[in-house]
Amino acid sequence: xxxSEIRELSIKEIEERIENEHNFLFRQRLNHAISPLDNPLKxxxxxxxxxxxxxxxxxxxxxxxxxxx
Numbered sequence: 001x002x003x004s005e006i007r008e009l010s011i012k013e014i015e016e017r018i019e020n021e022h023n024f025l026f027r028q029r030l031n032h033a034i035s036p037l038d039n040p041l042k043x044x045x046x047x048x049x050x051x052x053x054x055x056x057x058x059x060x061x062x063x064x065x066x067x068x069x
Contacts, residue, residue: 001049006056011064014057021050 006014025046031037 001052003052003056006053011057011060014053014060018050018053018057021046021053025050 001017006017009017025043028037028043028046032040032043037043
């Protein structure tokens with residue numbers, strides 16, 4: 001998911017996406033422990049997507065705080 005796409009989402013939608021990505025990462029790790037994944041770089045990509053989502057979520061929250069002051 002691209003950064004520009006994430007910025008268009010609301011805070012609630014971003015939080016839902018983070019939860020979904022965490023669940024997906026957990027299942028991928030579990031599957032990888034049982035049998036190797038075809039593309040283990042998907043683990044890295046998922047972790048980075050979570051980090052990207054968290055970063056933009058924090059930016060949106062701080063912008064919201066600044067607007068309230």
